[in-house]
Amino acid sequence: MAKITLAKGLNAGLRAAMEKDPKVVIMGEDVGKLGGVFRITDGLQKDFGEDRVIDTPLAESGILGTAVGLAMRGYRPVCEIQFDGFVYPAYDQIVSQVAKIHFRSQGKVKMPMVIRIPFGGGIGAVEHHSESPEAQFAHTPGLKVVACSNPVDGYWMIQQAIACDDPVVFLEPKRQYHADKAELDESATPDPLFASRVVREGSDLTLLAYGPMVKTCMQSAEAAAGEGKSIEVIDLRTLSPLDMDPVFASVRKTGRAVVAHEAHVNLGMGSEIAARIAEECFFSLEAPVLRVGGFDTPYPPSRIEEEFLPDLDRVLDAVDRSLAF
Amino acid sequence: MTESNTDFGPDLGEVFGPSHADGGPELVQLLTPEGERVEHPDFSFDLDDEAIKGFYRDMVLTRRIDTEATALQRHGELGIWAQLLGQEAAQIGSGRALAPQDFVFPTYREHGVAWCRDVDPLRLLGLFRGVDQGGWDPNDGNFGLYTIVIGAQTLHAVGYAMGMQRDGVVGTGDPERDAAVVAYFGDGASSQGDVNESFIFAASYNAPVVFFCQNNQWAISEPIERQSRIPLYQRALGFGFPGVRVDGNDVLACYAVTKAALQRAHEGSGPTFVEAYTYRMGAHTTTDDPTRYRLSEDLEHWKLKDPIARVHAYLTRNGLVDEAFFAEVEEEAERLGEHLRAGCKALPEPDPLSIFDHVYVDQTPELAAQKEGFAAYLASFEGHKEGAR
Numbered sequence: 001m002a003k004i005t006l007a008k009g010l011n012a013g014l015r016a017a018m019e020k021d022p023k024v025v026i027m028g029e030d031v032g033k034l035g036g037v038f039r040i041t042d043g044l045q046k047d048f049g050e051d052r053v054i055d056t057p058l059a060e061s062g063i064l065g066t067a068v069g070l071a072m073r074g075y076r077p078v079c080e081i082q083f084d085g086f087v088y089p090a091y092d093q094i095v096s097q098v099a100k101i102h103f104r105s106q107g108k109v110k111m112p113m114v115i116r117i118p119f120g121g122g123i124g125a126v127e128h129h130s131e132s133p134e135a136q137f138a139h140t141p142g143l144k145v146v147a148c149s150n151p152v153d154g155y156w157m158i159q160q161a162i163a164c165d166d167p168v169v170f171l172e173p174k175r176q177y178h179a180d181k182a183e184l185d186e187s188a189t190p191d192p193l194f195a196s197r198v199v200r201e202g203s204d205l206t207l208l209a210y211g212p213m214v215k216t217c218m219q220s221a222e223a224a225a226g227e228g229k230s231i232e233v234i235d236l237r238t239l240s241p242l243d244m245d246p247v248f249a250s251v252r253k254t255g256r257a258v259v260a261h262e263a264h265v266n267l268g269m270g271s272e273i274a275a276r277i278a279e280e281c282f283f284s285l286e287a288p289v290l291r292v293g294g295f296d297t298p299y300p301p302s303r304i305e306e307e308f309l310p311d312l313d314r315v316l317d318a319v320d321r322s323l324a325f
Numbered sequence: 326m327t328e329s330n331t332d333f334g335p336d337l338g339e340v341f342g343p344s345h346a347d348g349g350p351e352l353v354q355l356l357t358p359e360g361e362r363v364e365h366p367d368f369s370f371d372l373d374d375e376a377i378k379g380f381y382r383d384m385v386l387t388r389r390i391d392t393e394a395t396a397l398q399r400h401g402e403l404g405i406w407a408q409l410l411g412q413e414a415a416q417i418g419s420g421r422a423l424a425p426q427d428f429v430f431p432t433y434r435e436h437g438v439a440w441c442r443d444v445d446p447l448r449l450l451g452l453f454r455g456v457d458q459g460g461w462d463p464n465d466g467n468f469g470l471y472t473i474v475i476g477a478q479t480l481h482a483v484g485y486a487m488g489m490q491r492d493g494v495v496g497t498g499d500p501e502r503d504a505a506v507v508a509y510f511g512d513g514a515s516s517q518g519d520v521n522e523s524f525i526f527a528a529s530y531n532a533p534v535v536f537f538c539q540n541n542q543w544a545i546s547e548p549i550e551r552q553s554r555i556p557l558y559q560r561a562l563g564f565g566f567p568g569v570r571v572d573g574n575d576v577l578a579c580y581a582v583t584k585a586a587l588q589r590a591h592e593g594s595g596p597t598f599v600e601a602y603t604y605r606m607g608a609h610t611t612t613d614d615p616t617r618y619r620l621s622e623d624l625e626h627w628k629l630k631d632p633i634a635r636v637h638a639y640l641t642r643n644g645l646v647d648e649a650f651f652a653e654v655e656e657e658a659e660r661l662g663e664h665l666r667a668g669c670k671a672l673p674e675p676d677p678l679s680i681f682d683h684v685y686v687d688q689t690p691e692l693a694a695q696k697e698g699f700a701a702y703l704a705s706f707e708g709h710k711e712g713a714r
Contacts, residue, residue, distance in 0.1 A: 025491075089518075102685070
């Protein structure tokens with residue numbers, strides 16, 4: 001078995017999806033010869049041609065709007081948004097068209113489309129290159145939103161998202177692209193796309209994360225174990241719909257929950273998750289559900305982004321506050 | 326203060342000439358307001374008088390849909406109606422130029438084009454009555470759902486045309502097979518980013534698209550001068566494809582120009598911009614009051630260019646029809662009106678629980694649970710006397 005990075009996992013997943021279904025087309029800025037600014041589509045145009053790996057004009061609304069037409073014609077577009085902060089010019093097409101056309105047409109027109117967004121910070125970039133817009137899309141009925149956190153999930157989840165008949169916003173933690181490697185077994189049976197997963201078992205507290213924060217939370221749990229605290233970590237994986245049953249089961253066991261994300265805390269995913277836990281697990285809770293996230297400020301200049309982003313210590317601080325309650 | 330002496334070339338007036346309220350000399354016209362056929366060096370109408378009779382019928386019936394729907398709104402049967410009065414020729418001329426395999430992306434005012442694509446006009450009323458958001462199947466008559474966000478559909482049109490290119494149905498030389506897309510939009514939409522991006526994508530990929538802009542002079546209360554300092558069709562050149570201004574009240578010219586533009590697209594020669602120069606004789610919608618922002622004498626001026634009257638004049642002047650023809654069309658319009666009046670009131674009310682059904686192809690457990698909960702909530706009122714809720 002080969003050890004691969006998230007970037008390679010996504011690339012291999014895209015390749016597998018294109019081999020399986022000739023209607024899959026990739027669209028985006030610089031996705032062709034360059035292979036995308038992160039090289040996620042590396043080599044695909046060479047092998048599948050310019051009709052299937054489409055270098056688009058530099059216009060995000062144009063990418064999403066033309067993808068709608070391609071989907072209506074029976075194609076399965078996979079759109080790459082170059083950086084999270086550049087998705088907003090396409091926001092109207094995503095929210096008012098992509099998300100609503102199946103509903104508007106009473107099921108007569110499907111929108112099988114994947115919108116890939118490299119998201120999150122920590123790469124020392126300039127403004128608009130480090131954002132976490134997931135809640136804006138999870139708030140929109142008609143869209144499904146998932147976030148991968150590791151190379152193996154990247155490989156499987158991108159294929160599952162492409163096979164999905166509903167539009168999927170696919171979030172990729174960009175600082176993980178070329179970081180850790182994992183062993184990929186292409187003959188394995190993957191977990192379902194819209195399912196959360198317990199990635200570390202524990203009994204004292206449940207840590208909930210997705211995307212780039214899964215790694216941080218795993219490190220936090222490891223550090224807490226050294227202090228005798230048993231932390232369960234759940235990789236949510238799907239943000240819309242949320243897969244809450246494993247979360248409820250975990251919180252009923254631990255009685256405590258902390259949600260972590262890079263996105264702003266105010267009305268972030270953590271708010272919804274905390275509300276649902278309160279509704280379902282009220283009598284099991286030993287402490288209020290706590291949220292750890294980016295502050296409610298615009299993303300700061302990169303020299304202070306490590307202070308803005310929730311790190312191991314900020315997560316542990318919340319863990320301690322919960323346990324002390 | 327020194328005056329700038331930098332030479333940026335000729336000014337707008339020198340490049341585009343003086344503006345003309347009547348569309349100017351570039352206007353392609355094949356039938357005058359008086360009903361006389363005229364020749365044009367580049368475009369000709371190649372159908373017979375039977376076809377013109379057909380266009381007349383189409384336009385009268387389309388106008389009837391419009392007046393009936395307006396009346397239904399006044400009677401409280403529709404929440405709103407977007408009127409097309411005055412734009413019948415632009416829509417019928419372009420709509421009848423389509424091949425069956427072509428696909429249309431309309432705005433919310435393309436009732437005449439819908440007619441050409443055999444969409445039951447009753448289906449159009451559903452959206453304005455509020456029983457659905459577009460009750461026809463876009464794949465039945467290759468006629469997309471009405472798009473309400475201004476200009477958004479022009480990008481869908483280009484994407485669909487890119488799909489046609491990939492399907493190998495462009496430039497085959499087989500007229501039964503070669504396909505194209507017509508994107509409808511208005512003068513107001515021409516300011517939208519999506520429309521400009523659609524021009525760029527279409528040009529870049531040489532997509533088989535006809536951009537059919539009905540310049541009806543008004544975007545609700547804003548005149549065309551607020552949207553453009555140059556004739557709209559001239560913009561096309563800047564994007565790298567041809568533009569043409571056609572008399573939007575001349576059904577023969579609209580047909581001929583659209584047909585030629587579609588021919589280019591079918592052949593694989595890429596996009597064309599058609600500016601149908603017309604006038605919105607009615608209001609923007611039934612909620613609008615044009616007397617607040619435009620002069621009644623403008624309307625009187627355009628009434629002289631009425632798209633139906635000039636065909637009527639052509640047919641009678643040349644003895645192509647008798648009174649029985651007009652009586653038959655009128656009778657057909659009466660039947661259509663009755664169909665709309667009776668059918669509108671009989672449109673079934675949507676089931677409240679249906680709101681959950683088509684949010685996704687694959688229903689999420691969350692929504693299934695919401696539906697179940699709402700059903701139980703509704704059921705909890707059953708058996709209670711009226712007034713309990």
